[in-house]
Amino acid sequence: MLKTCAAIDLGSNAIRLTIFECLPDGGYKILESLSQPLRLGKETFVNLEIGPEHFKKAVKIIEGFSRVMDEYAVSTVISVTTSAVREAKNRLDFIDYIQSKTGVRLEILEDTEETRLTFLALERELGGDKGYFSGNNLIIELGSGNVKTIFIRDGVILVSQLHKIGALRVMEILKDVNIQQHKFEKVLREFIRTDVHLLREELPDEKLDRFIVVGALVPEIISYISSGKLKNKRRLKTLELMKILDEYGKLTLHQFTERFSLSQDRADILLPSLHIFTGFLDSFSPREVVLSEITLTDGLILNLGRKSYDFSPHILASAEYLGKKYFNDEEHAAGVHSISVEIFNKTKSLHRLKKGDLLILEVAAILHDVGRFVNSREHHKHSEYLIANASIAGLTRKQLQMAAVIARNHRRFTIKYGENLKAGFSSRERMKIRKLSAILRLANTLDLGHSGTGSGVNIRYQKKKERLRFEIPGRGDFQLEEWGFNRSKRLFEAVFNTECQWFVNEEL
Amino acid sequence: MAVKKIQWDKNYFNREYSWLLFNDRVLNLAADKSLPLLERARFNAIFSTNLDEFFMVRVASIIRRMELADRRLDISGFTPEEQLLFVIDKVKNQLKKQEKIFHSDILEAFAGKNIFFDKIADLTKEQQQFVFNYFQERIFPVTLPMACDLGHPFPMLLSDQLYLAVYSRMERDGKRLFSIIPIPHKVLPRIIRLPSAKDERHFIMLEDAVRAYLEQFYIGNEVLENTLFRVTRDAEFSLEDMDAEDLRQKVASQLKERKKGPAVRLEVEKSAPNSVLKRLVSELEIDKNLVFKLKVPLDFSYLLSLYEELDNPELKYTPFRGKTPAWTEKSIFTSISKKDRYLHHPYHLFNPVVKLVEEAAVDPKVLAVKLVLYRVSANSPIVKALKKAAENGKQVSVLLELYARFDEENNLINAKILEEAGCHVIYGVVGFKTHAKALLIIRREAGGIRRFVHLATGNYNDRTARVYSDFGLFTVREDIAEDVSHLFNVITGYSRPVRWRRLGVAPINLREKILELIENEIAKSRKEMPGHIFAKMNSLLDKEIIDALYRASRSHVKIDLVVRGICALKPGVKGLSENIFVRSIVGRFLEHARIFRFNNNNSPLYFISSADWMPRNLNKRIEALVPVDDDEIKSYLDRIISFNLADNVNSWVLLPDGRYKRVKMKSGEEKIDIFENFMR
Numbered sequence A: 001m002l003k004t005c006a007a008i009d010l011g012s013n014a015i016r017l018t019i020f021e022c023l024p025d026g027g028y029k030i031l032e033s034l035s036q037p038l039r040l041g042k043e044t045f046v047n048l049e050i051g052p053e054h055f056k057k058a059v060k061i062i063e064g065f066s067r068v069m070d071e072y073a074v075s076t077v078i079s080v081t082t083s084a085v086r087e088a089k090n091r092l093d094f095i096d097y098i099q100s101k102t103g104v105r106l107e108i109l110e111d112t113e114e115t116r117l118t119f120l121a122l123e124r125e126l127g128g129d130k131g132y133f134s135g136n137n138l139i140i141e142l143g144s145g146n147v148k149t150i151f152i153r154d155g156v157i158l159v160s161q162l163h164k165i166g167a168l169r170v171m172e173i174l175k176d177v178n179i180q181q182h183k184f185e186k187v188l189r190e191f192i193r194t195d196v197h198l199l200r201e202e203l204p205d206e207k208l209d210r211f212i213v214v215g216a217l218v219p220e221i222i223s224y225i226s227s228g229k230l231k232n233k234r235r236l237k238t239l240e241l242m243k244i245l246d247e248y249g250k251l252t253l254h255q256f257t258e259r260f261s262l263s264q265d266r267a268d269i270l271l272p273s274l275h276i277f278t279g280f281l282d283s284f285s286p287r288e289v290v291l292s293e294i295t296l297t298d299g300l301i302l303n304l305g306r307k308s309y310d311f312s313p314h315i316l317a318s319a320e321y322l323g324k325k326y327f328n329d330e331e332h333a334a335g336v337h338s339i340s341v342e343i344f345n346k347t348k349s350l351h352r353l354k355k356g357d358l359l360i361l362e363v364a365a366i367l368h369d370v371g372r373f374v375n376s377r378e379h380h381k382h383s384e385y386l387i388a389n390a391s392i393a394g395l396t397r398k399q400l401q402m403a404a405v406i407a408r409n410h411r412r413f414t415i416k417y418g419e420n421l422k423a424g425f426s427s428r429e430r431m432k433i434r435k436l437s438a439i440l441r442l443a444n445t446l447d448l449g450h451s452g453t454g455s456g457v458n459i460r461y462q463k464k465k466e467r468l469r470f471e472i473p474g475r476g477d478f479q480l481e482e483w484g485f486n487r488s489k490r491l492f493e494a495v496f497n498t499e500c501q502w503f504v505n506e507e508l
Numbered sequence B: 001m002a003v004k005k006i007q008w009d010k011n012y013f014n015r016e017y018s019w020l021l022f023n024d025r026v027l028n029l030a031a032d033k034s035l036p037l038l039e040r041a042r043f044n045a046i047f048s049t050n051l052d053e054f055f056m057v058r059v060a061s062i063i064r065r066m067e068l069a070d071r072r073l074d075i076s077g078f079t080p081e082e083q084l085l086f087v088i089d090k091v092k093n094q095l096k097k098q099e100k101i102f103h104s105d106i107l108e109a110f111a112g113k114n115i116f117f118d119k120i121a122d123l124t125k126e127q128q129q130f131v132f133n134y135f136q137e138r139i140f141p142v143t144l145p146m147a148c149d150l151g152h153p154f155p156m157l158l159s160d161q162l163y164l165a166v167y168s169r170m171e172r173d174g175k176r177l178f179s180i181i182p183i184p185h186k187v188l189p190r191i192i193r194l195p196s197a198k199d200e201r202h203f204i205m206l207e208d209a210v211r212a213y214l215e216q217f218y219i220g221n222e223v224l225e226n227t228l229f230r231v232t233r234d235a236e237f238s239l240e241d242m243d244a245e246d247l248r249q250k251v252a253s254q255l256k257e258r259k260k261g262p263a264v265r266l267e268v269e270k271s272a273p274n275s276v277l278k279r280l281v282s283e284l285e286i287d288k289n290l291v292f293k294l295k296v297p298l299d300f301s302y303l304l305s306l307y308e309e310l311d312n313p314e315l316k317y318t319p320f321r322g323k324t325p326a327w328t329e330k331s332i333f334t335s336i337s338k339k340d341r342y343l344h345h346p347y348h349l350f351n352p353v354v355k356l357v358e359e360a361a362v363d364p365k366v367l368a369v370k371l372v373l374y375r376v377s378a379n380s381p382i383v384k385a386l387k388k389a390a391e392n393g394k395q396v397s398v399l400l401e402l403y404a405r406f407d408e409e410n411n412l413i414n415a416k417i418l419e420e421a422g423c424h425v426i427y428g429v430v431g432f433k434t435h436a437k438a439l440l441i442i443r444r445e446a447g448g449i450r451r452f453v454h455l456a457t458g459n460y461n462d463r464t465a466r467v468y469s470d471f472g473l474f475t476v477r478e479d480i481a482e483d484v485s486h487l488f489n490v491i492t493g494y495s496r497p498v499r500w501r502r503l504g505v506a507p508i509n510l511r512e513k514i515l516e517l518i519e520n521e522i523a524k525s526r527k528e529m530p531g532h533i534f535a536k537m538n539s540l541l542d543k544e545i546i547d548a549l550y551r552a553s554r555s556h557v558k559i560d561l562v563v564r565g566i567c568a569l570k571p572g573v574k575g576l577s578e579n580i581f582v583r584s585i586v587g588r589f590l591e592h593a594r595i596f597r598f599n600n601n602n603s604p605l606y607f608i609s610s611a612d613w614m615p616r617n618l619n620k621r622i623e624a625l626v627p628v629d630d631d632e633i634k635s636y637l638d639r640i641i642s643f644n645l646a647d648n649v650n651s652w653v654l655l656p657d658g659r660y661k662r663v664k665m666k667s668g669e670e671k672i673d674i675f676e677n678f679m680r
Helices: A040-047 A052-071 A089-103 A111-126 A168-176 A181-202 A216-223 A238-249 A253-259 A264-284 A296-305 A312-324 A329-345 A355-367 A379-388 A397-408 A427-446 A480-494 B015-031 B039-065 B082-113 B123-143 B206-213 B214-218 B245-258 B274-284 B302-308 B334-336 B352-361 B379-392 B408-420 B478-491 B510-524 B543-554 B615-619 B630-645 B674-679
Strands: A003-010 A014-022 A029-038 A077-082 A136-142 A145-151 A157-163 A210-214 A235-237 A288-292 A460-464 A467-473 A499-505 B114-116 B146-148 B161-169 B176-182 B192-196 B201-205 B222-233 B263-269 B291-294 B340-344 B367-375 B395-400 B422-424 B437-445 B448-456 B468-475 B504-506 B534-538 B558-563 B580-585 B592-600 B605-609 B621-628 B649-653 B661-664
Touching: A003 A052, A003 A296, A014 A052, A014 A264, A014 A296, A029 A296, A029 B448, A040 A052, A040 A168, A040 B592, A052 A089, A052 B367, A077 A168, A111 A136, A111 A145, A111 A210, A111 A288, A111 A296, A136 A264, A157 A181, A157 A312, A157 A480, A168 A181, A168 A264, A168 B161, A181 A264, A210 A264, A216 A238, A216 A264, A235 A238, A253 A264, A329 A355, A329 A427, A329 A460, A355 A379, A355 A397, A355 A427, A379 A397, A379 A499, A379 B592, A397 A427, A397 A467, A427 A480, A480 A499, A480 B123, A499 B674, B015 B039, B015 B082, B015 B661, B039 B082, B039 B263, B039 B302, B082 B114, B082 B291, B114 B630, B114 B649, B123 B192, B123 B201, B123 B206, B123 B334, B161 B206, B161 B214, B161 B274, B192 B206, B192 B302, B201 B206, B206 B214, B206 B222, B206 B649, B214 B222, B263 B274, B334 B352, B334 B448, B334 B468, B334 B630, B340 B630, B352 B367, B352 B379, B352 B437, B352 B448, B352 B468, B367 B379, B367 B543, B379 B395, B395 B408, B395 B478, B408 B422, B437 B478, B448 B478, B448 B630, B468 B630, B504 B510, B504 B615, B510 B534, B510 B543, B510 B592, B510 B615, B510 B621, B534 B630, B543 B580, B580 B592, B580 B630, B592 B630, B615 B621, B615 B630, B621 B630
Parallel strands: A003 A077, A136 A210, A210 A288, A467 A499, B114 B201, B263 B291, B367 B395, B395 B422, B534 B558, B558 B580
Antiparallel strands: A003 A014, A014 A029, A136 A145, A145 A157, A235 A288, A460 A467, B146 B176, B161 B176, B161 B222, B192 B201, B222 B263, B340 B468, B367 B437, B437 B448, B448 B468, B504 B621, B534 B592, B580 B649, B592 B605, B605 B621, B649 B661
């Protein structure tokens, strides 16, 4: 018998329930899609708190959802929530309340996880042979609180970011500023355009092939302003779009509301969104715009069925792109990266860590030197905060912080555990940091001269002798590396209780 | 009050007038000597009960608008005042006609069959004694005169209740006393069967028995005069600002109130003295125009009881019992799993629908049952089956529309039964009546979840399914089932409308969908290859759709409309609607199915629906338009359509001037009776 599952997504404007069946081939079949408006975002983005009314409303909706789930005898429920709860100060009260009243425990998704899930769903819809992912693409998700962007090149994520310029948030910010009525729209436009322009600077300075727009706002705007003509069109030429968008971009909020007979609430979201979207179009001028109907739920469902999906190529590509942004020594980074992976793989029986941990080590290895961008002196400290404050889709904040701390630990004897970042790690996590730092430190020494030494080293783990042996080719001059090795092996030996041996192999 | 010839609008007929013409067609059945006598009497009663409802709802609405000084014009360009004038005028004419039909025609025919409705003076001694005893034992104990004097205010007179207004003289001071006696026809039969000779049947009206011994209520006083009368009151109530939670309680209390709304009609017997009339008009605060002086008996609904009472099969239609199709003999689940199925009531029995719910109640694979109940019969077998399902641990959700007009009382009782059995009972969406007919059963099968759907044009009411002609569709098609699940989520308030894959749903996109279908037909129609639309419904009033049909007519689309009741569209007008033909079928069964076919360039699209094309249905009700995909069912619908258009026994054609002309068999033409045909 097939398993019936459900996904609940509590977003900024609505709460959605999807009931689906997991098919034997790994696919899924949607049985029900429910949605109820719940405008948490408006409250959180302004007051930074969810009000008591919304506590009750959310419970009432979820109770209704539970009834429908009962009708399908749902066995697995994934329930998540995003920025509107994530940003609320009383988020834990809210989540506990919902759980106590309905039994549903909401998981707060991090923005990078959201990005990963969105990407998963998009890749299924548009990726692969479908051709939409070729070349340079910017995925844009316009929300009421945030705008998310993912830059992908030939299907691989390079940069993913979250910008706090969602329509609702922008309106609230501007309402606080005392702007003369007739200047409001002008200020709104400029405010948005400045922000979008700055954002452009952070992305690769390359011609964009297309925008892939996720979410319902842009299709809704396009449907209105084209009087329904472009309602169901999913692929549009930028020029054709700009023509109609420009005309309406000049309308005041009042005119806009009247023109499309909108409610004030809706106009408050749609007009700024229109400006945000045209701001993006102006700054990037992509060839075409593709509208996607996928939602976070699609990603959640896919994620459930595709546990084995390997996101690491995207994570590593994003890390490399981040390194590039900070003028990383790419050769050294690549060298340390490959030696780290090799040590990790050769010592699996020793450290007993998992694939996900390797990914953290890899990111740390690629980025361990980015601090040099700030200053070579104490650069390991600069690396730490640069990495910790980056955003890499597919890595949780915790994982990124671990990578940052491990990168920091590539120098100096004392191991740090993110004290500066105020990152609280569990003992288990601290253990991982120790192990991975020890590996990174050894890997780094093997390419101390930044000369790519590591490529010739043969690493052997001799289990019976409890010894990790680094066989160095006899023909080179590796004095610097040997000196460094002897200094840095102490951590490895202490952590793993295993001897590290520098062995010059004349035959290599 | 004479009304000049009405100047109808160029493009639309008036709603109320059109409805009155429908009732005219019903009255014509009462006059139709080719029909069995008791059927004619029944149609006579239906004409009257229809008219009662018309006053309670439509006339009441016109009056309310007049009181609010609402000067908005209706679709045909009339103010409420103008409408009231021609409505009253038309009703008076109809009542004259009814009087003639009943008194000099039906009554005579009854006499011809040895069935007599006697006056007290006509009775034999034995019969008089019988009436006296009946009065003493049955009538007197339950009848209470209400005096109206300085010490007793004028009583609240209930709608749909017969009264006698009595003037008596007090012996002690010679003063005239006005009092009112309710005729106890709610607790006693309206017609009293008298002992009669072997081959004869004699009846006396309850009110005549009361009048015969009226002095018994006024011992010591002299009864001067007495007048039979009846009041009809506004039956609508406002639903605004009501919380859904209180709905059940509110409906219950409003039901009591309904009988006390403002008076919208006063029927009095012809001989009513002016003094009585004046008193009633002033106490009821009713416009004189709304007073109807009629020959007794008032309120013909008793003829429906007479129909049941008389065991004279020769005076009725040949009895008919619908069939059950062969596929219903096995498990309904299995049958529906194989292919889409249909039922055409009353030619098919309603039992398979009940059987499906009964099967669901005991099937371990069934997880949930959901159903919309609009008009439910008392002791409904569907309700019993739902109860059983809930008791067996199924998730049962029932959307019970409490506001199904005039059926609220039954619905309240059923709500209680269902709730007590553990069903989840929802009382509809505030402000919107749920009129869609839908049943959804969720079943967990080896291959996964499968949803069984029944969608229909008629209610889940086994009784009306015997006399209403309706169509029901069973399917397991995923896209339709998904829409039906979603429909339930919307009406239970669990979700806002997200998207519809196949269904048109009012008030969301049903009108839009119909307009799209009409526009599609226009786009594909050429003079040499004209498009075709067939649409069958109860009423057509929506201006936007009518205008679209006019556009289609101008684009050479041939349009056949079969509209039983109100039709605001003007057919056959040159330059406007010359390609539109409208007919109305009125006869043995109540035509109730909504069926549509759009030619679509010779790949016809078929739909059934719960919705009439009226603003009320498209804006204020939850309704569904359901596509039919199965070829066999499409062919059957084709058959229904062709009989609708070919019938020459029960059909009327709407003329461009608004009159309806009965379709007559031409000489040499074969008799085609739609009802008989499907009964075969």
